[in-house]
Amino acid sequence: MKLALKGMRTLEMGGVSSAIKHSGVRRSVLAICLGLFIGSALLSTIPEAWGGGNPHHRYNERWGSISFAHPLGTDMNRKDVLTQLVFGAQTSLLMSTLSTFVFLLAGTVLGVLSGYCSGWPRNVVLAVFQVLQIFPILLLLLLSMIFIEMFFLGRMTNWNLVILMALFGVFSAPKLAEMIRGKILALKERTFIEAAVALGLSHRRIIGKHIIRSECLPIILVQGAYIMGQAIMVETTLTFLKLGVEYPVVSWGLMLRKMQDGMISWGMVIQQGFRYSWCWLRQTEDLNIIARDWNMGLADFHFQPLFPIMSIAGSAWLFLELARYFNDRLRLQDGRG
């Protein structure tokens, strides 16, 4: 347990520390947001005005403002932002589920290998962990693009992201594996495992039932939720670096990349605004000229890029919070409160 909690320290990155228990309001907000995210990923058949339909349909207005037909406006390609967000949620959820699945599988197997076994399998796995710790995961993913090209004699648009996300699961597996290993090493000393061995239970039964299912399941849940949020960020990053999906597929990272130009003028507006308020306080310059500049800046200002940013940050936060919630439950069950 001690090792598991030591690993949990990384979870305390944002928000209030996990010593504060989740209240009912907090829990229901979490549930509603999760429902919204997963629900929106499943919505591709609802009416066109509310996010269904074709995400690539071009409407009349470029950078259109909020209206009933376009609740979040339209982007510079005259496409509806909400529809794209919904379809992007689908991609995000699919990819992050894939990498979480791979992560849990690889982490559990490697953890059991390095904790339960002895001899060369353990040594090999531990050596691989040590090597993986030296390099950042993003660099490993970038370099594995070369290997993908080697195997398929070229780059496959859109499908390389699937491979990269699975690889992300593998590369981040050591964290889970280390925790499971620590747990197993601690459990080996306990009497109930000794009793199970003495009773002649098979290794498979001891590992599967007595170690994984009864003791390691909380760790696996927490880490799974945590890596889900990380995977959303990684998917966005890879698509942003032009290594992920391309045009026909909709993704939040792709939306960000396309809308990047629309964000440049935010700084202009903010700077002009500061200047305006400063001069208004000091009464030094001709306010009309500055106000005119500010209005010109406002004409170039587009709020639409805010939505993909908010949805990416929000969904990553969501899974972080879910992991924290699982962690608190785990501590409460353990009587640590």
Next chain:
Amino acid sequence: MTKQPEVAETWETILSITLIAGRALGLFLVTTFVVFAALYFTPGGWGADRILVVGGKVSTDQCLTTLQEAGYKLVLTRNEGEAKQMLEAFHSRSREQETEITSKVQLVLISLEAVGGRASSLAAFIKEGNLNRLPVIFYTLGEVKGNGQTVESLAAFLHAPSPEELLAAVRAHLLPRRWLLSGYWKWLVHFPGYDVGGGPIAEKLWSSSIVTFTLVSGSLTLSLCISLVLVISMLVWPESRGVSIGFYLVNFLSGFHIVILSLLFVAIFGQIGSFSFWMLPILALGNGTLSDYTSVLREELRRIFSQEYVVAAMARGSSRVRHGARETLVSLINVTSSKIPILVGGTIVLEWVCSYVGLGYNIVKAIETQPRDVNLTMGVATVIVGGLIFVNFISGALRIYLDPRISEG
């Protein structure tokens, strides 16, 4: 009596540090070899063995003989019609056995004089066959006569080097076909080589590694300073509300990922493409360096100061900071060495978003560029991988030096 164990301890320390150094070197060689092997087998990579030279006038003679002397296999022709025939044969073969051809040919050199006014048809030709996966260098030794528009349509991939430059470019871009191991040795000896344009990669690598080093070390220093100030003020004023607000702010801002933070940074300041101070806190917050430093320092200082020997030292009137410093330093080195890889991963994103040319920008550029510039990709990957392994070695050696109880082997 007292001297004997000290000498033995020093020898042990030196021995274990040498062991880590050897392991780091081995890891470096293995990693670079793996990347090299992947680049060897990619289409247009080092495993490919032939160059196709089409066209060319008398003045290229010198260039060609030098190439042949250097051991390149050449297929060449002077005649325009023959060149066309050759390309057509090449084209049909590449349609039949796409994979074989693309993995065998390294580079296509086409003289614009040989092409004449039919530049656009040639471009279409190259696109139709699978030649667009290969690097094509167009060169000219005189003035290009022909339809201006069609030549302009080629201008995107048009280089017009002199024979010497052309030779340098070709020599830089290719190694003649070798077996994997000898090719790797050759690459290691001639590191880092030249890029497609014929320019030396070394300058590029040097300037960009300075950029990345500045970013990483700057953000580490900044987060160290901020966390030290926070933790020391927590020790001095344990009940202060301002300090706890500071901790809360650090934790809250660290919840945002580096992509989000750097995009917002670009949105507010615009594209800058050079160093800005605000990159450092963004890196420190976006990768969770700052929050990790604060939490580790807080817990370690609490733990160390409550240990018996520190309490005993305090009771004797000695400073507790002096006694706890070494242990704190060890845990700080642990955190730093585990955080540097993540920071380097963060610089990849930050440099790309801000289009600030460092190692991260260069490696993304090298990976996503098609056709691949093999030498550049290998060079940047080597520098990043080597730097990270070196940092790992240094931190391991420091750890052993500061805390002789840990033995690595």
